[in-house]
Structures are given as C-alpha cells and as structure tokens.
Amino acid sequence: MRISEMKSITGMIIPAWHPDSMPALEIEQIMTPGLADGTLFAKPRNVLLVADGSPATVRAARNIHARLGGFDILALKRNVGKGGAVAAGIRRLLANSAIRFIVVRDHDNDHLVNDAPNLVRLADHIVRSEGHDRVVTLGRRSSIHRSLGFIRGEFETMMNDVIMDAAFFALARSGQTLNTRYVAAYDRVPDMQSGFKCYTRATAKLLIRALDDIGRVTPELDLPRHGAEVPPLVETLLAGGIVGEIGRLAQERPPMTTYDRAGRFQVKGTVLTWTLQRTGVPLPTARQIFQNAIVRRVMAKDRRGLADLLRLVNDVLIKLSKYRGEKADLIRQMHFADYF
Numbered sequence: 498m499r500i501s502e503m504k505s506i507t508g509m510i511i512p513a514w515h516p517d518s519m520p521a522l523e524i525e526q527i528m529t530p531g532l533a534d535g536t537l538f539a540k541p542r543n544v545l546l547v548a549d550g551s552p553a554t555v556r557a558a559r560n561i562h563a564r565l566g567g568f569d570i571l572a573l574k575r576n577v578g579k580g581g582a583v584a585a586g587i588r589r590l591l592a593n594s595a596i597r598f599i600v601v602r603d604h605d606n607d608h609l610v611n612d613a614p615n616l617v618r619l620a621d622h623i624v625r626s627e628g629h630d631r632v633v634t635l636g637r638r639s640s641i642h643r644s645l646g647f648i649r650g651e652f653e654t655m656m657n658d659v660i661m662d663a664a665f666f667a668l669a670r671s672g673q674t675l676n677t678r679y680v681a682a683y684d685r686v687p688d689m690q691s692g693f694k695c696y697t698r699a700t701a702k703l704l705i706r707a708l709d710d711i712g713r714v715t716p717e718l719d720l721p722r723h724g725a726e727v728p729p730l731v732e733t734l735l736a737g738g739i740v741g742e743i744g745r746l747a748q749e750r751p752p753m754t755t756y757d758r759a760g761r762f763q764v765k766g767t768v769l770t771w772t773l774q775r776t777g778v779p780l781p782t783a784r785q786i787f788q789n790a791i792v793r794r795v796m797a798k799d800r801r802g803l804a805d806l807l808r809l810v811n812d813v814l815i816k817l818s819k820y821r822g823e824k825a826d827l828i829r830q831m832h833f834a835d836y837f
Contacts, residue, residue: 498621500538500614506597507539507617508590511568512582512725513604514549515557524557527606529565532558534610536567538617543596544568546604547586550576578722584708587701597621597630599701603692607644612636612745616695619743623679624697631738633700633730636693636745637683644747648805651796652765653690655806658790660727660772661686664734666786667776675734679741687742690726700738704729715771715820723767731772762809769809770816780823784814792833803831 511531515524528546535544546568548554555572562570571589573582583601590596598620600613620634642650661675668674680687696704707728711720720728730740773783787810796802811827818825 498618503598503614503617504536504539506595507613508543508545508593508596508599509535509539509613510545510547510583510586510590510599510601511535511604512547512549512579512586512601513554513558514551514576514579514582515553517551517553519553521553521557521560524553525561528554528557528604529561530606531602531604531610532561532568533565538610538613539600541567542569543590543593545586545589546570547582548572549578549582550574578719578725580704580708580723580725580728581721583725584705584721587696587705591698591701597698599696599698601692601694601696607748608636608693609746612693613695615743615745616693619679619741620695620697623739623741627676627739629738630697630699631703631733631736632697633733633738633740634679634695635687635689635691635740635742637688637742638691638747639744640747641688643749648796648802649761651794651802652761652806652809655790655794656727656765656769657686657689658793659769659786660689660731662786662789663772663776663778663783664731666778666782667735670777673737676739679739683742683744687730687740689730689740691742691745692726693745694726694729696729700729700733703732703736703738707732711771714775715767718767718771718816720767720771723764724771727768727772728775731775735776762812765809766812766816769813773813773817774820780814780817780821780825783817784826784828787814788828788831791828791831797831807831 546558550573558570598617616634623632624630638644708721791797791806814825
C-alpha cells in the first residue's frame with residue numbers, strides 16, 4: 498500500500514486527558530510531537546484529538562492547532578476514560594465511509610507516528626490474505642518491562658497470558674482455535690495492552706459494542722475507563738478475527754503517564770474480570786489459568802510480589818463468584834517445581 502493511498506483511507510485518534518493543575522506549556526510540549534506529523538499518513542480532518550473532559554487539554558490542543566493545524570479536536574463535556582474517549586472518536590470517524598482503518602495512539606508521546614504505516618500495511622495485508630476484515634494490529638514493544646518498569650511489566654505480562662488462555666478456551670469449546678500466524682514473528686502472546694493499535698471498520702465497531710454491552714456482561718465495572726485495550730481484542734478473537742502485530746519504537750523515558758499505582762488492582766482486576774466473564778471460563782478453570790500465569794512470572798519468586806499477584810487474581814475470582822452465584826476457591830499458596 499502506498500502512503501498516498503493510505504492517507505485517503507486512514508483515520509487517527511489520540512485520546513488525551515491532563516489535570517487542570519498541569520502547566521499549559523508542559524501539556525503542549527508533551528502533545529505537540531504526537532500531533533505534528535499525523536498528516537503525513539492521514540488527512541487533517543481524519544486526525545482527531547479527543548479531549549476527555551479536560552479543559553486544560555482543550556486549551557493546549559487549540560494552541561497547538563493555531564500553530565500547526567493538521568488535526569481536528571473533539572472536546573468531550575465529561576471525563577469518560579480512555580475507552581469512552583476512543584469510542585467517541587471512532588463514532589466520529591466512522592461517519593466518513595472512506596475510512597477503512599483507524600489508528601489509535603496514546604497522547605503521552607511514548608511512540609513515534611512514523612510507525613503507524615506499518616500497522617496499517619499489516620492490517621491491509623491480513624484483510625487481503627484472509628478475505629475478511631475482522632482484524633486488529635498492534636505495535637509491539639521490544640520489551641514490556643523496559644517500557645513500563647519491572648512491576649508493571651510483570652502485571653501486564655501475566656494478564657496477557659491469562660487473556661490469551663481465556664480466548665483459546667472459549668473458542669475450543671466450539672471446536673475452534675485462534676489464528677496466531679500474524680504474531681508468530683514475536684511470541685505466542687501478543688503485546689495486547691500496547692496503546693498503539695490499528696482497527697478496521699469492523700473491529701472498531703466491535704470496540705464500541707463491547708463498551709456498550711458492559712451492563713449485561715459485567716455490571717458495575719467501569720470498563721470504558723479501564724478497558725480501552727483488551728475488550729476489542731477479545732471481541733475480535735471471539736468473532737473469529739485475527740490479531741497481528743509488528744514491532745514499534747517505545748520511548749526510553751515517557752514524559753507522562755496516567756497509570757495509577759494505587760489503583761492497579763482495580764484497573765487490572767476490571768479488565769480480567771470482564772475477560773473471564775465474557776469468555777465464560779468456569780471458576781475452577783480460571784483458577785488454574787491464573788496459577789499457570791503466576792508461576793511464569795519472576796515477580797512470583799519474591800514474597801511481596803507473589804502476594805500482590807495473588808491479591809489481584811483472588812479479587813477477580815471473588816468478583817466472578819458474585820456474578821455467577823458460586824463460591825470462589827481462592828488461591829492461598831502457590832506450588833512450584835522443586836528444581837528447574
């Protein structure tokens with residue numbers, strides 16, 4: 498696919514939120530690199546900065562636009578979380594029938610926009626090769642741990658293992674399995690929580706449906722706030738779709754993150770609870786999947802690290818048991834092989 502063709506069929510969404518206490522100049526310094534070159538790969542009207550209920554973000558975005566142009570601003574009246582902001586942006590872009598691919602990027606300048614064409618090209622290649630458009634492509638980080646730090650990297654890697662096993666389980670019950678050919682160059686488990694993704698029109702609609710359907714699947718969970726990355730991938734896989742990935746650059750020291758250390762159990766627990774409920778994994782099976790994932794983590798060899806992992810998965814088991822009216826058999830201790 499030539500860049501000239503890509504520009505006419507690609508949209509780009511950058512969801513953003515900044516606290517009012519953050520200096521305007523600092524916000525502009527963070528956002529400008531991510532907004533400056535979007536028009537190399539998409540038309541200006543199809544590059545969309547979604548300000549998630551943040552007046553500070555809107556002011557900074559308008560200042561950048563006055564200097565550079567090249568993008569549109571969608572200002573949400575209230576904060577709905579990253580998932581809700583992405584969904585709002587998708588609804589706007591899908592109104593343009595020429596859009597075939599939608600690239601979603603984080604606002605923290607963690608990656609470079611010049612990696613976007615690789616995601617679009619891969620998505621287009623998979624669509625042409627497989628004969629359907631149920632496709633999502635991911636920008637894979639060379640090292641999750643180096644990008645996020647050890648503890649957060651361990652949590653995300655464990656979660657990715659659980660999510661992949663849950664998808665395999667759900668499909669196997671109906672005599673199907675996952676097509677993992679387009680992640681084979683990297684690992685069996687994709688970098689699912691990478692904030693750099695490309696959706697087709699079909700999978701963009703699956704993202705919206707997943708967030709709209711939370712009342713049925715997992716009442717009381719704030720999935721639009723915490724579930725921007727995983728639900729569309731799970732819905733794609735359950736629909737017989739394909740996830741592909743290709744390497745992308747990640748900044749050594751990202752200038753900003755909205756990751757909340759204190760809320761990690763709530764955030765990650767929300768995603769895991771939804772995934773296991775949506776895929777219909779029985780509680781005993783979920784318990785075993787958790788144990789399998791935990792023993793693969795180096796963090797589990799540390800007493801405090803193991804305690805944190807167990808806290809997360811046991812919270813999820815308790816939530817699942819309430820949804821299903823069953824008793825949760827919590828994981829009290831882990832048994833490892835005696836030698837390796």
